[in-house]
Amino acid sequence: MSSQPKLWPTPYGPITQRKIFANLLKDIIRTNKCVYCSACASVCPTYAIQMLDDVPRLLGVCIKCGYCYYACPGTEEEGFQGFTDLKYIDMKVFGVERSERFGVYKKIYVVEEVEDDNAFPEEAVLKIILKYGMENGYWDAVAYAGRDEPVTEGLLSYQVVGWKSRPSYALEPSDIDNMKLKVFTQPPTILGLRGVIEELKGGFFQGVEVPRVALLGPPEHIRSIWRGRLSWAGHTKLLRTVVFMASYFHRKFFQPSKIQPILAKKGVNLSNISDVEYLSNSIRFKVDGDWIEFSYDELKPGINGAIEDAGDITGEYADVSTGRVEGVEGVIVIARTDLSHEIISRMLDEGLLKPLEFDEAYIKSKLNGLYGGV
Ligand code: SF4
Numbered sequence: 001m002s003s004q005p006k007l008w009p010t011p012y013g014p015i016t017q018r019k020i021f022a023n024l025l026k027d028i029i030r031t032n033k034c035v036y037c038s039a040c041a042s043v044c045p046t047y048a049i050q051m052l053d054d055v056p057r058l059l060g061v062c063i064k065c066g067y068c069y070y071a072c073p074g075t076e077e078e079g080f081q082g083f084t085d086l087k088y089i090d091m092k093v094f095g096v097e098r099s100e101r102f103g104v105y106k107k108i109y110v111v112e113e114v115e116d117d118n119a120f121p122e123e124a125v126l127k128i129i130l131k132y133g134m135e136n137g138y139w140d141a142v143a144y145a146g147r148d149e150p151v152t153e154g155l156l157s158y159q160v161v162g163w164k165s166r167p168s169y170a171l172e173p174s175d176i177d178n179m180k181l182k183v184f185t186q187p188p189t190i191l192g193l194r195g196v197i198e199e200l201k202g203g204f205f206q207g208v209e210v211p212r213v214a215l216l217g218p219p220e221h222i223r224s225i226w227r228g229r230l231s232w233a234g235h236t237k238l239l240r241t242v243v244f245m246a247s248y249f250h251r252k253f254f255q256p257s258k259i260q261p262i263l264a265k266k267g268v269n270l271s272n273i274s275d276v277e278y279l280s281n282s283i284r285f286k287v288d289g290d291w292i293e294f295s296y297d298e299l300k301p302g303i304n305g306a307i308e309d310a311g312d313i314t315g316e317y318a319d320v321s322t323g324r325v326e327g328v329e330g331v332i333v334i335a336r337t338d339l340s341h342e343i344i345s346r347m348l349d350e351g352l353l354k355p356l357e358f359d360e361a362y363i364k365s366k367l368n369g370l371y372g373g374v
């Protein structure tokens with residue numbers, strides 16, 4: 001009998017072990033490296049993985065395909081270096097290496113804030129970019145996770161508790177106007193993508209017509225899309241539907257079950273919040289017309305440490321990322337790809353984004369400075 005190990009062919013050469021959900025559980029979920037992107041649940045062909053209290057759990061039949069493992073941004077694999085070597089990933093994603101700590105970019109802009117009660121200022125700018133892209137035929141839908149009605153109920157169960165983030169999508173430009181993006185619990189971003197594909201194509205779609213989706217999510221979830229695409233199992237059709245990615249600068253996200261008892265000490269719970277605001281060292285919640293503030297120190301036990309550790313502060317692998325930085329008026333917009341550069345240039349020409357004057361060297365030093373403590 002041969003003692004040769006079984007080899008699996010991959011674009012990187014043969015590998016000796018195809019890893020599956022059991023490995024994901026051991027390597028990522030149980031070691032607190034999960035950033036709750038929901039990529040694993042979204043790519044599972046048998047719907048075996050469900051996000052329960054935002055934690056991926058195997059509740060169905062696993063056919064050992066391995067898609068979940070190789071779509072997870074935290075995993076490593078033979079022949080693939082993962083996000084440990086950013087210059088290597090830069091070359092794979094952009095074809096050039098970064099010259100700045102905040103990543104590869106085509107052009108930086110600073111624009112006026114846009115009024116929007118349902119979004120933080122950096123997200124309000126992304127909303128109008130996403131709407132423009134849909135109106136002008138760049139994509140057919142937008143996938144995200146916010147506070148709108150969950151769209152994956154049924155095929156993918158999702159618990160909805162008050163102000164908790166939930167997967168969603170927009171199919172019309174007017175849906176984008178209404179997107180509720182002010183969330184502080186970890187958003188299950190990629191289930192929104194699965195939801196929109198189910199809506200448009202009935203699950204894992206057949207035929208040649210591929211829906212074109214723009215995805216909005218935090219930096220570490222944009223990495224999930226690239227992780228799957230760059231992996232041997234990255235041929236999953238779901239991830240290929242994403243034609244544009246929009247991100248915002250890193251912010252702290254909280255695990256619902258861990259933050260709830262801390263909030264309760266001051267009478268706040270996920271069901272009685274009517275607004276939320278991130279401040280430099282604290283976060284405040286509006287309850288019955290009053291703002292109640294919690295320092296990040298107080299909230300520390302509820303902070304998702306894996307997201308803190310991911311180290312991507314400025315959405316380094318999105319087409320476009322936006323954010324506010326202390327000492328800079330307006331919203332910084334980083335166009336990293338030709339596509340985002342083209343769209344933003346058109347919007348500026350058409351007066352849909354209002355440019356502010358800025359000193360590029362100063363902005364770049366501010367952006368690089370965001371990485372100081374990471
Ligand atoms: S069927 Fe595939 S994607 Fe689903 S849990 Fe099993 S290995 Fe993961």
Ligand code: SF4
Binds near residue numbers: 029033034039040068
């Ligand atoms: S990081 Fe994302 S893909 Fe990985 S286990 Fe967590 S939810 Fe699944």
